[in-house]
Amino acid sequence: METKKSLFSRLPVISQLKKSMGLQRGMLVAGIVLTLIFLLTAALAPLISPYGPTQRFDATQAPPSSVHLWGTTAGGYDVLSRTIWGAQTAVFVIVIAVALSIFIGVILGLLSGYLGGWLDRILVVVADAIYAFPTLLLAMVMSIALTQGSSDMWAGIFAAAISITVVFIPQYFRVIRAETIRLKAEPFVESAIVVGASTVRIMARHIFKNATRTLPLIFTLNASEAILTLAGLGFLGFGIEPSSAAEWGYDLNHAQSDATAGIWWTGVFPGAAIVLTVLGLTLLGESMNDLNDPRLRGRKKTKKNAATKQEELVEA
Numbered sequence: 630m631e632t633k634k635s636l637f638s639r640l641p642v643i644s645q646l647k648k649s650m651g652l653q654r655g656m657l658v659a660g661i662v663l664t665l666i667f668l669l670t671a672a673l674a675p676l677i678s679p680y681g682p683t684q685r686f687d688a689t690q691a692p693p694s695s696v697h698l699w700g701t702t703a704g705g706y707d708v709l710s711r712t713i714w715g716a717q718t719a720v721f722v723i724v725i726a727v728a729l730s731i732f733i734g735v736i737l738g739l740l741s742g743y744l745g746g747w748l749d750r751i752l753v754v755v756a757d758a759i760y761a762f763p764t765l766l767l768a769m770v771m772s773i774a775l776t777q778g779s780s781d782m783w784a785g786i787f788a789a790a791i792s793i794t795v796v797f798i799p800q801y802f803r804v805i806r807a808e809t810i811r812l813k814a815e816p817f818v819e820s821a822i823v824v825g826a827s828t829v830r831i832m833a834r835h836i837f838k839n840a841t842r843t844l845p846l847i848f849t850l851n852a853s854e855a856i857l858t859l860a861g862l863g864f865l866g867f868g869i870e871p872s873s874a875a876e877w878g879y880d881l882n883h884a885q886s887d888a889t890a891g892i893w894w895t896g897v898f899p900g901a902a903i904v905l906t907v908l909g910l911t912l913l914g915e916s917m918n919d920l921n922d923p924r925l926r927g928r929k930k931t932k933k934n935a936a937t938k939q940e941e942l943v944e945a
Contacts, residue, residue, distance in 0.1 A: 663909025
């Protein structure tokens with residue numbers, strides 16, 4: 630039982646929650662709540678959505694009512710249903726994009742940092758070249774190259790995910806490469822080399838585990854950036870067609886003309902969904918990143934000790 634409790638307490642979000650205090654804890658809890666709402670909405674979309682994401686109605690641009698709680702769009706789509714199903718599309722894109730970028734970035738970072746030489750120089754130059762491109766522009770170019778005019782649900786999701794993957798790979802590559810170079814000089818790695826451990830064993834068994842400890846933090850920060858990139862692609866017309874799946878950025882694009890006519894509901898709700906989801910993921914990621922800093926834990930202990938001493942003085 631104690632082992633299970635200790636494993637549970639070492640989970641990324643749980644461990645940071647225990648270390649937090651004051652405003653930092655409030656920000657972390659707010660991030661957790663907003664992120665959970667986003668994930669639950671995506672998971673329960675078939676159950677809580679009143680209509681399908683591509684279902685159309687004769688009533689176009691209808692205001693919120695008992696039939697359509699958040700109104701309808703110019704295309705006859707139910708805004709509430711589109712917003713709910715849009716969360717599921719975003720989750721699919723985030724999972725595929727971040728999983729691919731972590732897989733490729735970690736492997737390349739390990740090889741580059743440990744082997745060094747000409748391979749390291751080539752990979753660093755390529756990563757810097759990709760990193761120099763504006764994120765959205767690179768995603769647009771990749772989306773155009775991948776879709777070739779196809780914009781159905783899964784083709785659009787994979788195109789957007791792969792586009793975002795290319796943008797994120799250099800970030801994971803840089804982090805893992807830097808950690809690998811640092812760990813390569815550690816005594817336990819040198820000892821493994823002395824006893825004759827193979828290169829693959831050293832990278833997989835000794836370096837990988839220690840070099841990837843910060844990945845959960847980068848994942849949460851990149852998840853919010855992935856949503857913004859996906860929304861940007863959809864807003865600029867490189868996303869998923871509404872007849873295939875729901876996507877917040879595309880819906881915002883088509884709500885521009887509605888805003889000038891006083892039809893606010895077609896843009897407010899998908900826009901609020903993007904803002905709240907990105908806010909939740911950003912609060913979660915930034916809070917975890919801050920609490921992962923040992924200096925912050927030191928300040929927390931100092932405050933606790935100071936409070937304890939003050940209580941002792943009052944009692945005396």
